[in-house]
Amino acid sequence: MASLSEEVLLVVKKVRQRKQDGTLYLMAERIAWGPEGKDRFTVSHPYSDIRCQKISPDGKAKVQLQLVLHTGESTTFHFANESTALKDREAAKELLQQLLPKFKKKANKELEEKNRMLQEDPVLFQLYKDLVVSQVISAEEFWANRLGGLNNSEPAPCSNKQEVGISGAFLADIRPQTDGCNGLRYNLTTDIIESIFRTYPAVKQKYSENVPHSLTEKEFWTRFFQSHYFHRDRINTGTQDIFSECAKQDEKGLMSLVNKGVKNPLVDLLSLEDKTLDEGYGIKQALPSTSNTNKTVKESSNAAIIKRFNHHSAMVLAAGSRKNEVPADQASETSSTDGNSRDSDFFQPPVKKVCVFTVKLQEAIEYEDLQRESKQKTVALNLKKSDRYAHGPVPLQSQKYTTSQDIINAVNCIQHEMAHYKPNLTQVMSSTAASSAIAALSPGGVLMQGGAQQAINQMVPSDIQGELKHLYVAAGELLRHFWSCFPVNTSFLEDKLTGHLEEMLQTAYSKFHIWQTRRMMRKT
Amino acid sequence: MSWFSHYFCFLFFLLLTSIACFAEDEVNLLVIVVDVNPIWWGQQAQREPEFTLSKCLDGVMVMGNSHMALTRTNKLAVIASHCQDSHFLYPSKSLGGGGGAAEDTSSSRDGKYELLAVANSAIAEEIRNVPSKTEVRGNSTDTLLAGSLAKALCCILTIYSVYPELISCLGQVIKAAEDCALQYMNFMNVIFAAQKQNILIDACVLDSDSGLLQQACDITGGLYLKIPQKLALAQYLLWVFLPDSEQRSQLVLPPPAHVDYRAACFCHRNLIEIGYVCSVCLSIFCNFSPICTTCETAFKIQLPQMVKPKKKKLKMPA
Numbered sequence: 001m002a003s004l005s006e007e008v009l010l011v012v013k014k015v016r017q018r019k020q021d022g023t024l025y026l027m028a029e030r031i032a033w034g035p036e037g038k039d040r041f042t043v044s045h046p047y048s049d050i051r052c053q054k055i056s057p058d059g060k061a062k063v064q065l066q067l068v069l070h071t072g073e074s075t076t077f078h079f080a081n082e083s084t085a086l087k088d089r090e091a092a093k094e095l096l097q098q099l100l101p102k103f104k105k106k107a108n109k110e111l112e113e114k115n116r117m118l119q120e121d122p123v124l125f126q127l128y129k130d131l132v133v134s135q136v137i138s139a140e141e142f143w144a145n146r147l148g149g150l151n152n153s154e155p156a157p158c159s160n161k162q163e164v165g166i167s168g169a170f171l172a173d174i175r176p177q178t179d180g181c182n183g184l185r186y187n188l189t190t191d192i193i194e195s196i197f198r199t200y201p202a203v204k205q206k207y208s209e210n211v212p213h214s215l216t217e218k219e220f221w222t223r224f225f226q227s228h229y230f231h232r233d234r235i236n237t238g239t240q241d242i243f244s245e246c247a248k249q250d251e252k253g254l255m256s257l258v259n260k261g262v263k264n265p266l267v268d269l270l271s272l273e274d275k276t277l278d279e280g281y282g283i284k285q286a287l288p289s290t291s292n293t294n295k296t297v298k299e300s301s302n303a304a305i306i307k308r309f310n311h312h313s314a315m316v317l318a319a320g321s322r323k324n325e326v327p328a329d330q331a332s333e334t335s336s337t338d339g340n341s342r343d344s345d346f347f348q349p350p351v352k353k354v355c356v357f358t359v360k361l362q363e364a365i366e367y368e369d370l371q372r373e374s375k376q377k378t379v380a381l382n383l384k385k386s387d388r389y390a391h392g393p394v395p396l397q398s399q400k401y402t403t404s405q406d407i408i409n410a411v412n413c414i415q416h417e418m419a420h421y422k423p424n425l426t427q428v429m430s431s432t433a434a435s436s437a438i439a440a441l442s443p444g445g446v447l448m449q450g451g452a453q454q455a456i457n458q459m460v461p462s463d464i465q466g467e468l469k470h471l472y473v474a475a476g477e478l479l480r481h482f483w484s485c486f487p488v489n490t491s492f493l494e495d496k497l498t499g500h501l502e503e504m505l506q507t508a509y510s511k512f513h514i515w516q517t518r519r520m521m522r523k524t
Numbered sequence: 525m526s527w528f529s530h531y532f533c534f535l536f537f538l539l540l541t542s543i544a545c546f547a548e549d550e551v552n553l554l555v556i557v558v559d560v561n562p563i564w565w566g567q568q569a570q571r572e573p574e575f576t577l578s579k580c581l582d583g584v585m586v587m588g589n590s591h592m593a594l595t596r597t598n599k600l601a602v603i604a605s606h607c608q609d610s611h612f613l614y615p616s617k618s619l620g621g622g623g624g625a626a627e628d629t630s631s632s633r634d635g636k637y638e639l640l641a642v643a644n645s646a647i648a649e650e651i652r653n654v655p656s657k658t659e660v661r662g663n664s665t666d667t668l669l670a671g672s673l674a675k676a677l678c679c680i681l682t683i684y685s686v687y688p689e690l691i692s693c694l695g696q697v698i699k700a701a702e703d704c705a706l707q708y709m710n711f712m713n714v715i716f717a718a719q720k721q722n723i724l725i726d727a728c729v730l731d732s733d734s735g736l737l738q739q740a741c742d743i744t745g746g747l748y749l750k751i752p753q754k755l756a757l758a759q760y761l762l763w764v765f766l767p768d769s770e771q772r773s774q775l776v777l778p779p780p781a782h783v784d785y786r787a788a789c790f791c792h793r794n795l796i797e798i799g800y801v802c803s804v805c806l807s808i809f810c811n812f813s814p815i816c817t818t819c820e821t822a823f824k825i826q827l828p829q830m831v832k833p834k835k836k837k838l839k840m841p842a
Contacts, residue, residue, distance in 0.1 A: 383805060385818050388790045392708025392736065402563060407660065410566020414577060415655040417569065421578050423648050425589075428582045428758045437756035441763050446752060447778045 010095050012088045014081040017043060024077055026095050029103070031067070033077065043075055047103035053096050055089065063089050114143060168316050170195040186225055198319040199312075202246040254311045464519065471515065475508050551687045552768055554591045555601040555676040557697045558584055561667045562607070562655055564701040564731070575754045580730075583758035584698065585647060588614070589640045590766055599687075601679050602647055605672035607660050612675070613650040614643050666704035669697070669736075670711040673725075677717060692768050693723045694746070698757075703734045715740045726765050730754055735784060742783045745769070749778060790818065 010026040015033065022035040022042075032044040049069050056064040063085040066076045077092075079085040118125045132139050170192055177185045197204040203224070211220050402410075440446040482501055485493045558580070565577045588600045602613040673695065680693045695718065718725055724746040727737040733750055741748040751760050764777055786795040789810040800809045805819035815822050 381805065381819060383819055388807060388818060390706065390709045391788070391793065392703075392705050392711070402567075402665065406567070407563055407665065410563045410569075411655070411660050413566040413569050414560075414562040417577060418652050418655045421581070421648060421652055423582055423585055423644055424578075425582060425586060425644070428579070428586055429756055433753060433756040434759045437753060437759040438763065440752060441760070441778065443776055447749070448776075449779075 009099075010091060012079070012092055014079070015088075016078040016080045017075065021080070024092065026092060026099075031096070045069060045075065047096075047099050050096075050100060050103075053093065053100070055093055065089050065092055166195045166198055166316050166319050168313065170199075171312075184225075186221070188221060195319075199315045200246070200250075202249050206246065250311055254307065254314070257314055467515065471512055475512070478504055478508055550595065551597045551599060551683075552591075552595065553599045553601070553680060553683050553693045554588070555603065555679060555693070555695045556584055556588060557603045557605055557610075557669070557672045557676055557695065558613075559667050559669065559698060559700040560604045560606055560651070560654065561665075561701040562660060563665050564667075568700070572754070575757075579755070580698070580700075580757060581647070581651060583761060585644055586758045587696075587761040587766065588643060588647075590762060592639055592643065593637065594766075599683060600643060601676070603672050603676055603679075604651060604654055605667050605669055606654060606658050607665060608658055608668060610668055610672035610675050611650060611654050611657075612679075613647045613654075616646045616650045666706070667699075667701050668707070669699070669704070670707040670714055673697070673714045673718075674710070677714060677721070677723065680721070680723060692770070693721075694726060694765075694768060695723055696726045696728065696765055697737060698728045698730070699734060699737060700730045702732050703736050708736070711736050711740070715743055719744050724769055728757075728761065728765065730757075738781060738783045739785070742780065747772075747777065748781055 007028040008025055009028065010024075012024040012026075015022060015024040017033050017035075020035050022033055025032045025034070025041075030044055030046040031050070032041040034041045034043075045067060049071075051068050051070045054066040054068065056062060056066075063079040064076055065079070066074050068074045079089045079092075081088060118128055128142060131137050132142050177187075197207070207220060211217055215223070441448065478501070482497075482505070485497050485501070488494050488497065560577060565580075569576045584602065588602060592598050592600050600614060604611045604613050676695050680695070683693075715725070718740075723744060725737075725740045725744045726746040727734070727741050727748045729737065729748070729750045738748050740746070747764060749760065749764055751757060767775060784795070786797055787799070787808050788794060789796050789799055790807045791809055791811070794810060796808070796810050800812050801807070802809070802816040802819065802821065802823075804821045805816060807816065807818040809816075812825075814825075
């Protein structure tokens with residue numbers, strides 16, 4: 001249980017739970033109950049765990065309140081104070097009614113978020129199925145790393161979806177249809193209603209104020225369309241319409257927008273003027289006075305329409321750029337492009353203006369893609385003892401110590417030996433040495449441990465060995481003849497070589513080849 | 525006589541294939557890198573007088589001759605790896621000029637295949653000069669193996685450009701002295717270059733096991749062998765290392781050794797299996813320390829969150 005530094009919203013004494021007397025506490029984030037006389041809570045449920053609350057019907061003797069959790073468990077509180085049981089329960093119920101939706105959204109939101117993530121990413125879904133459904137890891141562990149951003153109470157929609165803007169013609173889309181007998185039908189869809197609310201927050205406010213207390217929805221919208229607020233010509237401002245206030249607010253907003261002007265220092269709207277050549281083609285004449293007092297009705301209605309259009313466009317743009325705010329926070333909205341904002345700051349410090357100017361100028365003249373690519377900043381590797389790498393995996397052993405005298409002796413000995421070196425290739429080794437080496441290299445010998453233990457002659461049948469021996473001896477004889485012809489001194493030897501011997505060697509080769517194929521065919 | 529049938533089967537096969545290959549122009553190049561560290565060989569001469577550098581060189585020559593005798597188009601190169609530098613014993617720069625007289629005498633004497641005679645005499649001539657040319661300084665007593673291998677690779681690449689039909693290259697290292705840890709980086713670079721160029725590196729080790737060469741053989745696909753008997757060097761060379769990679773798949777050869785690929789920690793140079801690696805400079809440590817000593821980056825370890833004790837204040841209703 002966490003420390004009780006949370007705000008306590010409601011305390012109800014004499015509440016029984018499981019036949020024990022105690023006190024019920026409703027706090028900012030949880031509801032808790034502690035038995036009488038003890039200072040700790042036996043029952044504590046955060047609001048997000050509670051799915052719904054139930055109350056016992058009014059006729060029953062016991063006044064009870066039941067909390068059903070998401071897990072299916074339920075806890076029942078029995079209000080046992082004789083006089084105030086019903087009141088207590090109602091107070092608790094109402095408070096819960098207000099609090100639960102707030103937390104419910106959070107819980108739901110988490111679930112929604114999880115569902116959304118699972119639906120969007122099939123790989124994640126598969127992973128979830130494999131790990132959590134088959135109970136390899138628990139769902140909490142699975143979501144522990146993935147829901148990092150959710151726990152901040154950001155009611156903003158996920159940023160990878162673009163918001164849908166408002167069509168400028170949404171009001172015009174509500175085309176009235178004649179209803180037969182002199183009436184008009186307006187078809188309102190939820191989209192249109194939403195557009196109206198987003199563009200004209202004043203209307204939204206009126207809606208929330210009046211519906212469902214004094215007007216039904218249908219009545220509200222009927223009045224809306226009947227009001228001159230909606231219609232083009234908003235001349236009447238004195239009627240008892242609920243929307244007359246809206247009209248006044250709109251005017252105020254428009255005036256503030258106009259006074260604010262455009263903040264872009266590169267655009268100077270005020271220098272644009274219609275410089276028309278008046279009637280008279282430039283000849284100076286006394287211009288007719290354009291004071292407002294003599295305005296014709298037509299002019300004033302034109303002005304009204306134009307004002308209406310401008311306001312409407314400004315509102316549409318403002319609504320499009322305004323993010324979705326929590327309904328309760330409307331008062332704190334400070335979007336400066338909103339025509340209905342209460343405070344418009346006329347005063348801008350000049351320093352800020354200059355900075356904005358340079359920033360705008362830079363934005364206008366530079367393109368990001370044309371800039372040189374910024375190289376990644378790298379950190380240099382700083383090796384202090386790089387000779388360590390050069391040492392091989394030879395462990396440091398004590399080397400055999402040779403004195404310099406030894407070295408000198410050895411070198412002299414070798415020099416002496418090599419100075420008198422003469423190759424003696426006929427006495428390279430003795431036959432005993434050779435045969436012992438061969439024995440070591442044969443299967444089963446000293447060096448052949450781990451290899452094949454059987455000699456080939458044990459695997460080859462003896463008749464093949466015999467035939468091979470004969471072939472070998474014959475070939476050896478031919479080769480002896482061949483080599484004995486060298487050096488070729490006489491023409492006789494030459495003829496013998498080029499004609500006779502070559503023929504013989506070719507015959508020997510083909511004989512061997514035949515034997516080989518015969519043997520191989522026999523095997524297979 | 526178990527070895528006999530195996531041996532002559534193989535030789536027979538080789539002979540016949542080499543005869544049949546007259547028309548084809550397969551060029552196989554063998555580069556032998558011999559470790560002629562004078563300090564080790566000098567001490568070896570005192571330890572075992574029967575097997576000295578001369579014997580070793582004889583064995584190498586036999587190997588080279590056999591390789592060249594297999595096919596007319598086979599090529600050979602021999603490099604001697606000394607303490608400070610490495611020399612090409614064959615083909616040598618003085619082939620055309622000075623060794624002419626020695627050539628004639630040996631070739632006319634025993635009717636040897638001329639190329640073999642030339643090679644032998646060149647090798648012998650060059651190796652006589654090597655110890656006298658270079659002087660040994662006390663602080664660098666290790667064989668310059670990485671440098672020699674690099675030279676071998678360059679030689680191979682030169683031959684590549686001259687003979688485009690080069691099929692396979694073998695770099696063979698006959699190593700005597702111990703590994704030098706300072707050559708590690710260069711050595712690994714050479715190995716990786718060889719792997720990229722499909723050059724096999726074989727190793728025949730006389731004295732102590734070399735981890736670097738084991739890795740080299742493992743990475744490039746060659747054979748690593750530590751010889752129990754130095755006297756029979758030639759036999760080992762002919763048996764194990766003479767066949768090229770295609771033929772090796774048909775033969776029963778010593779199985780590959782287990783290679784220790786563990787890294788060494790930077791602080792103690794111990795070989796470790798599990799360690800801490802700095803994510804900035806990739807240096808390896810065996811113990812955790814909050815600051816990497818190589819790049820001086822500070823690392824934070826997340827301590828477990830402190831759980832605040834929950835307080836309970838009860839506001840009694842008024």
